[in-house]
Amino acid sequence: MEFITAILFFLLSLGLLGSHGKSKPSLILYRVSIFCVLVISILTIGQYFLSNLQNINATFEPDTLASNFQRKTPLATAICFLLIGVSILGIQSKSKKVKSIINGLIFITWVINFIAIIIFILNIPSKNADFLIPIPIHSSLIFFFYSGFLLFKNDSKTLNELIFGNYTGSNLIKSSGPFVFGMIMIMGLVLIYLINNEQVDVNVGLIIYSIIAVVFSLTNIFVVAIQLNRSDQEKIIYENALHASIKEIKQYKEALDSCSLVDITDMNGTIISVNDKFCEISKYDRKELIGKTHRVINSGHHSKEFYADLWHEIKTEKSGLGTLK
Structure with missing residues (x-):
């Protein structure tokens, strides 16, 4: 140097x-x-x-x-x-x-x-x-x-x-990169060895090199294409299953909303979402309910202990059973 x-x-x-x-x-x-x-x-x-x-x-x-x-x-x-x-x-x-x-x-x-x-x-x-x-x-x-x-x-x-990454492009590089590079290097070394030892003419060697390179390249392209097609087919199957599940959940939600009062709260009991039936029965607009607690619709019929026990049951068991008036 x-x-x-x-x-x-x-x-x-x-x-x-x-x-x-x-x-x-x-x-x-x-x-x-x-x-x-x-x-x-x-x-x-x-x-x-x-x-x-x-x-x-x-x-x-x-x-x-x-x-x-x-x-x-x-x-x-x-x-x-x-x-x-x-x-x-x-x-x-x-x-x-x-x-x-x-x-x-x-x-x-x-x-x-x-x-x-x-x-x-x-x-x-x-x-x-x-x-x-x-x-x-x-x-x-x-x-x-x-x-x-x-x-x-x-x-x-x-x-x-x-x-x-685990993306299609990343997988393509990891699967095809070493193969393509390895084949080019091996064929190049073999070609130079044959030419230097005068076992093949330069022109003939280049023709053979080109033919082999095309064959291996096409083979690699076909293999990668088959893998990508299989990946796309699996993706389509999963997407169809997901759409079917979403459609089924949507039907359950529509059935629930038509006959039940549903509201969603955070861990502090603050309302973050209500359905139309809830607004219809409570006579409150959705904007008036979101951000508030259930005190806004408290009829006074139940004691504080009732609500405390209900919230404790929901937080510990992820669900609660009771009748509200």
């Missing part, structure tokens, strides 16, 4: 730690660290487009045996530092629009380094892959986990629901 790359990772960590603090020193540490990351990243990127800029790595690591280009921090690495630095600057924002932009920048960084890791795992020769994602594997791994942590920190609720 280049010295400047190590310094930038250190500054990013300082900035991230400082962003959690509320004191003035923490705020200063946060801003200065991220500012340094952004400046160094921009200067490093500028080296690839402006020939008159001095190589930063050469400043910190003078090496007469290495060429100026060889000592440069890879362009993709500098871009990742820039994206992460900007993301940490905006990660504390309360704006949903800013958070969405930050999530996009972090996700781009995650994808770039995911590709770099895949290139390393598949053992693609540097001369064939450097033009794509020329990031050293140790830097890629740090960026991969760093960006994953920031992505989780910035939108933990959405990611928790997506990865650990």
Whole structure:
């Protein structure tokens, strides 16, 4: 790892730690660290487009045996530092629009380094892959986990629901994700092995790879589709049963309301709901009863002890039996 790359990772960590603090020193540490990351990243990127800029790595690591280009921090690495630095600057924002932009920048960084890791795992020769994602594997791994942590920190609720939730989309990721990724990696490794050992031609290998990938993809799609259809069928059955139960309960309620006085109270005896029959017999409007206790309709026929015993029975046994006048 280049010295400047190590310094930038250190500054990013300082900035991230400082962003959690509320004191003035923490705020200063946060801003200065991220500012340094952004400046160094921009200067490093500028080296690839402006020939008159001095190589930063050469400043910190003078090496007469290495060429100026060889000592440069890879362009993709500098871009990742820039994206992460900007993301940490905006990660504390309360704006949903800013958070969405930050999530996009972090996700781009995650994808770039995911590709770099895949290139390393598949053992693609540097001369064939450097033009794509020329990031050293140790830097890629740090960026991969760093960006994953920031992505989780910035939108933990959405990611928790997506990865650990029991929703259809979450189950799809958990069931199909490992299968698709595993098959792509295995087929890629086999293809590269066969090509490197000159057992198959590149064109033939790509055709075989494509055919197998299509077959496995279609198989996975059909399996997932069958599972989703079964889930929907079960859902329809449960919904129909629920609608039938609701309809039956509604019929019971209509029968009860037509012949009985029904009121609902909280644990303190305050009326929170009454039916039409209750209003009709008591001669009170619904608005006059809700929020009051039964004292408002107390005829005086029963003693206080009667009501006390009735309420005690209701609270302890969840029901009470008696005749009110």
